Amino acid sequence: MNRLIDTSTKISSLILKNPFILASGIMDEDAGSMIRIAKNGAAAIVTKSIGVKPREGYANPTIVEVDCGIINSMGLPNPGIDAYMEEIESIKKKTSVPIIGSIFGKDEKEFCLLAKKMETYGVDAIELNLSCPHAKGYGLEIGSNPKKVENIASKVKSSVNIPIFAKLSPNVTDIVEIAKSAKKGGADAITAINSVKAMKIDIEIGLPVLSNKIGGYSGKAIKPIGIRCVYEISKNVDIPVIGVGGILTAEDAIEYLMAGASAVQIGSAVYYRDVNIFDKLDNELKGWMKKYGYKKLSELIGLAHKKQRKVII
Amino acid sequence: MNRLIDTSTKISSLILKNPFILASGIMDEDAGSMIRIAKNGAAAIVTKSIGVKPREGYANPTIVEVDCGIINSMGLPNPGIDAYMEEIESIKKKTSVPIIGSIFGKDEKEFCLLAKKMETYGVDAIELNLSCPHAKGYGLEIGSNPKKVENIASKVKSSVNIPIFAKLSPNVTDIVEIAKSAKKGGADAITAINSVKAMKIDIEIGLPVLSNKIGGYSGKAIKPIGIRCVYEISKNVDIPVIGVGGILTAEDAIEYLMAGASAVQIGSAVYYRDVNIFDKLDNELKGWMKKYGYKKLSELIGLAHKKQRKVII
Amino acid sequence: MRNEIAYPKIVKIKKTKREAKNIKTILFEYDGKNITPGQFLMIWIPGLDEIPMSISYINNKEIGFTFRKVGEATTALYNLKKGNKIGFRGPYGNGFTIKGKNILVVGGGTGIATLAPLIEKILSIKNKKLTAIFGAKTKDEMFFTRRFRGINLKISTDDGSIGFKGMASELTEKIIKEENFDQVITCGPEKMMKKIVDICNLYKIPVQASLERYIKCGIGLCGQCCIGEGLRVCKDGPVFEGDVLNKISEFGYFKRDASGKKIKI
Amino acid sequence: MRNEIAYPKIVKIKKTKREAKNIKTILFEYDGKNITPGQFLMIWIPGLDEIPMSISYINNKEIGFTFRKVGEATTALYNLKKGNKIGFRGPYGNGFTIKGKNILVVGGGTGIATLAPLIEKILSIKNKKLTAIFGAKTKDEMFFTRRFRGINLKISTDDGSIGFKGMASELTEKIIKEENFDQVITCGPEKMMKKIVDICNLYKIPVQASLERYIKCGIGLCGQCCIGEGLRVCKDGPVFEGDVLNKISEFGYFKRDASGKKIKI
Numbered sequence A, B: 001m002n003r004l005i006d007t008s009t010k011i012s013s014l015i016l017k018n019p020f021i022l023a024s025g026i027m028d029e030d031a032g033s034m035i036r037i038a039k040n041g042a043a044a045i046v047t048k049s050i051g052v053k054p055r056e057g058y059a060n061p062t063i064v065e066v067d068c069g070i071i072n073s074m075g076l077p078n079p080g081i082d083a084y085m086e087e088i089e090s091i092k093k094k095t096s097v098p099i100i101g102s103i104f105g106k107d108e109k110e111f112c113l114l115a116k117k118m119e120t121y122g123v124d125a126i127e128l129n130l131s132c133p134h135a136k137g138y139g140l141e142i143g144s145n146p147k148k149v150e151n152i153a154s155k156v157k158s159s160v161n162i163p164i165f166a167k168l169s170p171n172v173t174d175i176v177e178i179a180k181s182a183k184k185g186g187a188d189a190i191t192a193i194n195s196v197k198a199m200k201i202d203i204e205i206g207l208p209v210l211s212n213k214i215g216g217y218s219g220k221a222i223k224p225i226g227i228r229c230v231y232e233i234s235k236n237v238d239i240p241v242i243g244v245g246g247i248l249t250a251e252d253a254i255e256y257l258m259a260g261a262s263a264v265q266i267g268s269a270v271y272y273r274d275v276n277i278f279d280k281l282d283n284e285l286k287g288w289m290k291k292y293g294y295k296k297l298s299e300l301i302g303l304a305h306k307k308q309r310k311v312i313i
Numbered sequence C, D: 001m002r003n004e005i006a007y008p009k010i011v012k013i014k015k016t017k018r019e020a021k022n023i024k025t026i027l028f029e030y031d032g033k034n035i036t037p038g039q040f041l042m043i044w045i046p047g048l049d050e051i052p053m054s055i056s057y058i059n060n061k062e063i064g065f066t067f068r069k070v071g072e073a074t075t076a077l078y079n080l081k082k083g084n085k086i087g088f089r090g091p092y093g094n095g096f097t098i099k100g101k102n103i104l105v106v107g108g109g110t111g112i113a114t115l116a117p118l119i120e121k122i123l124s125i126k127n128k129k130l131t132a133i134f135g136a137k138t139k140d141e142m143f144f145t146r147r148f149r150g151i152n153l154k155i156s157t158d159d160g161s162i163g164f165k166g167m168a169s170e171l172t173e174k175i176i177k178e179e180n181f182d183q184v185i186t187c188g189p190e191k192m193m194k195k196i197v198d199i200c201n202l203y204k205i206p207v208q209a210s211l212e213r214y215i216k217c218g219i220g221l222c223g224q225c226c227i228g229e230g231l232r233v234c235k236d237g238p239v240f241e242g243d244v245l246n247k248i249s250e251f252g253y254f255k256r257d258a259s260g261k262k263i264k265i
């Protein structure tokens, strides 16, 4: 019965069989994990954010679970772009699910170098990590500056022939301004949001739990922040938005779609609901759409902007 | 036994019998409510944010409960500063608990006018609302601009003889920068954080629930964000910090104290644990301090900055 | 721990009923077994408003509320039909507490709606004696007079178009003089309730009144609805005992508008 | 739903024990009744590091782990005393599954610590026959040889300073040739486990091995510890069946460092 429901969507030139994409940093450092996630139904996969050189990341503890979410400061561990060739090539042999290469650099030169290599390895799109909340000189430190964002987007855009997505942080005064800069630079879509700057102090020990002290907050707690960001961006910036932040259920994803997202990414929920979450979400989504009389995903996208003061429902 | 434990603290010239202050916007629009809260053990009370003219606030729904907190967009309803004289005067007759007058204006002129009147009415300190996330032309729209913050703080400082606190928003790229501006202007303390910009969309209806669409997120979910802000501010700005955001238990308050707060404010928890929460919190705090061998609150304040890489505990 | 629906539940309207001139009831499916008469809901009309409404019908299958068309939100509700969707959260507030054996219930205007499930509850308890007074401006605005079986119901209208001619409070005093009541429970215009509380003070009868104030949060947080020394109509009320009301100087005289400013009642 | 401690629990060390050269056990109070042998904890040394440690002692009152001093974190643990505080979260991972009647357990180095509670569990089940092989480099590094009652224990050291001279895997092959086992369970250096799995393949004996990889999150999220087709050592493991390991080309050859780069084993 659910077969009559069409949950496919598209972001720029990427056609997705459903709206559920694996978020960067979740089981996506090596080819094997990404293949497993693809087999579990993800419509696309964003790789771990990769930089020019190998990085070990911060010392443990790098993650701590709190009441309504998770705080992590992995510190962008990654094997470096050169070692990553092997990983991308072996995924590409085993799955046709689109692979989105996430990259982070300290300036436009590094971003261009990384994007070009990713393209050569065979990824289908690039996600610019302009938003990691806890790595000095990277991520948010660049992504909170509209000029830098525009510059990086435009330089990367002219270096590659695949779509580029700008992943933004909610830890800025005005995310719409940053999204506009990204679009101006040529970004094909915006991914929002990265994790929220946060801290957990253990009161019995009297120290921040994470070795880096400050980390990024993800999971259930941040959904209302992500929804607000996606709503504001999609209202003001005319490129597709990929929603991410606290999606655990199909209902959460629908909220993002209605806020204006064309697709969504799943991060922490891989912990809360395990790796088979992707197929589960698509089934739940189809069941919900059937119950409420929707046939195509496009009917949901941006709905909260369309209906206004419609009293009789 | 708990009598040996001293939980008193001070912020600028205000002496507080315990660290628990009522946050602005919670049962503090009229004298009667504030007297009730004082009788329930609050060490000080921040009034509802008051402006120059009466304001009805936004249409209902103005509040919505979500999984890990509350999103509100009351829209700064208040009877106006002139009508407020009667309220302050009648509180002052009935309680000696310090009253902190919260004010919001569109520019330094309005802030000064409001502060002066509040002082005349008899409040013990002023809290500048530079952080309301959902009122056009007020709050965050001013409080995200370091120059405006400095200017308002300095003009208000020279208009009144009571301490002034600057209440800041986490919805900025760099809260430390704003806190530094407030200090430069002459603020005697920083209150952090106001609620976090957020949205809830009802997926069955397909509309944002709040009439103002965007609101401020408070409660449990935002505690890790508040802790991070207080930690960053108290590390970098040398004036007292009042912690607020998601405090439901004494343990939550202790986390803020260790992050560097000299006192804390209680908002949404008045809903979660009702009006008698203040006495409950002080008892829980004393019990905890006794269990872990602390005698004075000052031993807890800023502890997470002091202990570093202390392996053996 | 908490029993109420915190996030608006969306329900389809099962039935609407016209009760009198400009007065309608909206019913929807919900198991009312944990609701106490006198509690209220926050009714969400998506895109328009959210307003407090006493629960006027309570049973295990459906519940409902009864309202007068007075402004934008109630007019929108008035125009809704079976199948339309509204949201609700609650039940909120304390509800009535039944005390003693011989009880007098006095409703004025839509206050009758608030009292209706209380009346049904009292009628269902053995060994209770119940007298009810329903007051309205005029006959056309009177409702629920035929809803209850075995009730001793007295009616008053300001214009005398039906029943006693005069205020419900006058009729109340008349009846109280004639009979000994263990408890009086009232809901209606605040001026009327003030008079009834004063009468009960005089005759030393325990009394409860259900108040209305401007409600925003409905959950005891924002302070909008406070009276006296921080009593929240939405949470500590809406039902208050007479001896509590006696200490609240604004009862019967002042309320606050949406900005918190005092206005005359 | 989830049974583990998600946020680090702070505990006081109740006892420390030196087991052999550079090998110590730390014990603390905790009811171990829901722990499966083979599961591990993330041990937090506040201000320094958080590292995975198999649970080597399990009972209803206390649990413990046994470790070799190899670097900064384990040296810090080595220096801790009774009364000092550490944090832990977990138990994480799957643990061993006992199958069949006649079981051979092969531990090498600190792998013996991981197997210890499994041995106790097998010994507590009626109608099981157990043989254990403990291997170490030299006599000084051997431990737990006197911990178990009624066990058929064989010892090997690389230098022959005690027991069989040679690798534990050689002794394993020797014993497997002599006796029919229903199951082999092993934990130790990966090269050793690889050999044992190969031997079991040859002799067609079901085998389980407990792996080590660099652990960060410990909860199956970050992907740091993945092997083969996305098998997470921290969550889908650390114990894997032989037929799963046979499909993992890196088993015995490669692991990944903290950056995710492949390094030789």
Ligand SMILES: Cc1cc2nc3c(=O)[nH]c(=O)nc-3n(C[C@H](O)[C@H](O)[C@H](O)COP(=O)(O)OP(=O)(O)OC[C@H]3O[C@@H](n4cnc5c(N)ncnc54)[C@H](O)[C@@H]3O)c2cc1C
Pocket: B060, C040, C049, C050, C051, C052, C053, C054, C055, C065, C066, C067, C068, C069, C070, C071, C072, C073, C074, C075, C110, C113, C114, C211, C212, C213, C214, C215, C216, C238
């Ligand atoms: C606890 C409680 C229970 C109530 N139960 C009933 C009932 O069973 N039947 C019934 O007809 N009415 C009831 N009311 C009153 C009802 O809520 C108002 O009539 C309704 O809100 C009017 O909305 P409107 O937009 O149609 O009118 P408006 O034109 O907006 O206002 C008309 C009047 O209603 C008041 N009002 C508007 N919004 C609110 C609000 N959020 N809270 C309180 N008052 C408001 C205004 O102050 C004004 O006096 C109850 C009120 C309370 C506080």
Ligand SMILES: Cc1cc2nc3c(=O)[nH]c(=O)nc-3n(C[C@H](O)[C@H](O)[C@H](O)COP(=O)(O)OP(=O)(O)OC[C@H]3O[C@@H](n4cnc5c(N)ncnc54)[C@H](O)[C@@H]3O)c2cc1C
Pocket: A060, D040, D049, D050, D051, D052, D053, D054, D055, D065, D066, D067, D068, D069, D070, D071, D072, D073, D074, D075, D110, D113, D114, D211, D212, D213, D214, D215, D216, D238
């Ligand atoms: C599931 C599991 C169970 C383990 N159980 C035990 C045990 O019972 N007893 C025991 O002595 N050892 C055990 N280990 C190994 C133990 O975790 C390492 O010896 C310890 O982390 C070394 O830390 P260090 O700072 O002292 O050494 P370092 O100098 O930091 O490193 C020494 C070695 O330990 C490895 N290591 C460091 N940190 C980690 C980490 N976070 N995760 C995995 N390996 C790491 C390094 O890769 C290196 O090979 C286990 C490992 C895993 C994965």
Ligand SMILES: Cc1cc2nc3c(=O)[nH]c(=O)nc-3n(C[C@H](O)[C@H](O)[C@H](O)COP(=O)(O)O)c2cc1C
Pocket: A023, A024, A025, A026, A048, A049, A070, A072, A074, A076, A102, A129, A132, A167, A193, A194, A195, A217, A218, A219, A220, A222, A244, A245, A246, A247, A265, A266, A267, A268, A269, D221, D222
């Ligand atoms: C353990 C972990 C590692 C992450 N690593 C990255 C990363 O390398 N690059 C990136 O852009 N985002 C990273 N993120 C952020 C997620 O992609 C996502 O934006 C965020 O977690 C919010 O989504 P969620 O609530 O579904 O987890 C990481 C998140 C977690 C929890």
Ligand SMILES: Cc1cc2nc3c(=O)[nH]c(=O)nc-3n(C[C@H](O)[C@H](O)[C@H](O)COP(=O)(O)O)c2cc1C
Pocket: B023, B024, B025, B026, B048, B049, B070, B072, B074, B076, B102, B129, B132, B167, B193, B194, B195, B217, B218, B219, B220, B222, B244, B245, B246, B247, B265, B266, B267, B268, B269, C221, C222
């Ligand atoms: C209903 C409501 C109204 C509020 N009104 C104000 C206000 O008028 N002025 C202000 O500075 N903060 C206001 N706040 C923010 C609180 O003072 C506090 O900063 C925030 O709620 C976080 O604390 P909490 O998690 O303890 O609620 C309001 C919060 C709530 C929930």
Ligand code: FES
Pocket: C214, C215, C216, C217, C218, C219, C220, C221, C222, C223, C224, C225, C226, C232, C233, C234, C235
């Ligand atoms: S309406 Fe907010 S406290 Fe009653």
Ligand code: FES
Pocket: D214, D215, D216, D217, D218, D219, D220, D221, D222, D223, D224, D225, D226, D232, D233, D234, D235
């Ligand atoms: S350590 Fe993170 S998935 Fe295993």
